[in-house]
Amino acid sequence: EVQLVESGGGLVQPGRSLRLSCTASGFTFGDYAMSWVRQAPGKGLEWVGFIRSKAYGGTTEYAASVKGRFTISRDDSKSIAYLQMNSLKTEDTAVYYCTRVRWSSDFDYWGQGTLVTVSS
Amino acid sequence: DIQMTQSPSSVSASVGDRVTITCRASQGISSWLAWYQQKPGKAPKLLIYAASSLQSGVPSRFSGSGSGTDFTLTISSLQPEDFATYYCQQANSLPLTFGGGTKVEIK
Numbered sequence: 001e002v003q004l005v006e007s008g009g010g011l012v013q014p015g016r017s018l019r020l021s022c023t024a025s026g027f028t029f030g031d032y033a034m035s036w037v038r039q040a041p042g043k044g045l046e047w048v049g050f051i052r053s054k055a056y057g058g059t060t061e062y063a064a065s066v067k068g069r070f071t072i073s074r075d076d077s078k079s080i081a082y083l084q085m086n087s088l089k090t091e092d093t094a095v096y097y098c099t100r101v102r103w104s105s106d107f108d109y110w111g112q113g114t115l116v117t118v119s120s
Numbered sequence: 121d122i123q124m125t126q127s128p129s130s131v132s133a134s135v136g137d138r139v140t141i142t143c144r145a146s147q148g149i150s151s152w153l154a155w156y157q158q159k160p161g162k163a164p165k166l167l168i169y170a171a172s173s174l175q176s177g178v179p180s181r182f183s184g185s186g187s188g189t190d191f192t193l194t195i196s197s198l199q200p201e202d203f204a205t206y207y208c209q210q211a212n213s214l215p216l217t218f219g220g221g222t223k224v225e226i227k
Contacts, residue, residue: 035216037164045156045164045207047216063215097163104170105211106154110163 002026002109004098009114012088020083022098022111029079030054033101036072036083038094039113046094048072050101051081066092088118122146122210126219132227139195141222143208148188152212155184155193158221159204167206168193198224 008020022034035050049062051072060072071084081098095115099107123146133139143153151171156164166175168184171191181196195202203226208219 044221045158045209045218047209047218061214102169104152104154105216106166106169106209107156107164108166108169108175110165113163 002100004100004109004111006096006098006111006114009096009116011117011119013120014088014090014118016088017084017086018088018116019085020096020098020114020116022081022083024079024081024098024100027100029074030076034072034074034081035099035101035107036081037097037099037107037110038092039097040091040094043094048083048096085116088116090118092116093118121215122149122213122217124208124210124217124219126206126208126222128222129220130223130225132225133198134227135198135200137198137227139198139202139224141193141206141208141224143186143191143193143219145189145191145210145212149210149212151187152210153184153186153191154209154211155182156207156209157202157204158207164207169211195224 003025005023012018033052036048051060069087073082095113097113098111100109102108125144127142153171155168158164172184183194205221205223
């Protein structure tokens with residue numbers, strides 16, 4: 001059974017940093033791209049970025065709203081994807097979901113989400 | 121960026137009704153479209169990919185159609201567990217973008 005479990009969320013002040021983790025199980029983690037999608041309270045879904053598998057260079061892509069502040073990385077030996085969030089803004093407050101990315105660039109498995117609240 | 125516009129934003133329907141949700145892309149995306157269902161407090165769930173392919177385990181009352189810029193998600197006979205919010209997502213080009221959502225409510 002595929003499982004994605006996020007951790008690391010919490011309350012953080014504007015301008016500070018936070019790192020989220022996504023621990024995967026039930027599939028060959030290194031074979032897949034992994035992505036982060038967020039949802040602000042009461043709002044819709046927003047793609048944050050993804051990291052390709054090593055077979056495709058392990059490169060990353062980001063939404064314009066987070067580019068230069070957020071970094072996605074992966075540790076295939078541990079089956080973990082990370083989202084490093086720097087220079088956090090109040091508008092980054094959201095539930096952050098880790099997702100597995102299919103060949104068709106959609107998301108077939110999602111974690112339960114972790115809430116990040118950016119507030120002073 | 122490709123903008124995804126869903127309509128309606130909400131719909132009230134009864135159990136057994138046929139429900140159709142529309143998603144329009146601001147430019148052509150071939151068949152690179154997915155649909156998700158989200159229930160309150162839960163993660164989204166993939167229903168349809170590549171515009172019309174049913175994800176494994178999803179009931180056959182869900183179907184998708186369309187290509188280019190206009191797409192539909194149809195629930196042929198609404199069940200109590202289908203009351204949720206539905207999102208479309210274009211998978212054609214970066215940045216990946218979602219529609220604003222359609223909330224299906226009990227009439």
